[in-house]
Amino acid sequence: LRCQEQLGVDARDCYVIGDAVWDLLAxxxxxxxxxxxxxxxxxxxxxxxxGAFRVYRDAADLHRSLDELGIV
Incomplete structure (x- = not known):
């Protein structure tokens, strides 16, 4: 949240990547x-x-799919 606020980015434009339900609930x-x-x-x-928007096997799988998320 601090980075989002300091950068002045709308929360709806941010992604949180997590491997636990607590990350996604936050x-x-x-x-x-x-x-x-x-x-x-x-x-x-x-x-x-x-609440996961997408789920990937691991970080490598996520990296291969960044274009799917519209990040790259």
Whole structure:
């Protein structure tokens, strides 16, 4: 949140990447989009229920898919 505020970026334009449901719930509370990673031990259903916009196997899978998110 501090970075978002310092940069003057709208929360809706921010992504939170996390591998735990707590990361994704925090993103939702902050009004940010969240991306889940399965590498943290939580399953697809748990991450999407917590609000994940997309779920990827791990950071490498996410990196290969950045264009899908419109980040690159």
């Amino acid at each position: 993103a939702r509370r902050a009004g940010m989009l969240s991306v889940g990673l399965l590498s943290g031990g939580y399953g697809w259903d748990e991450l999407t229920s917590a």
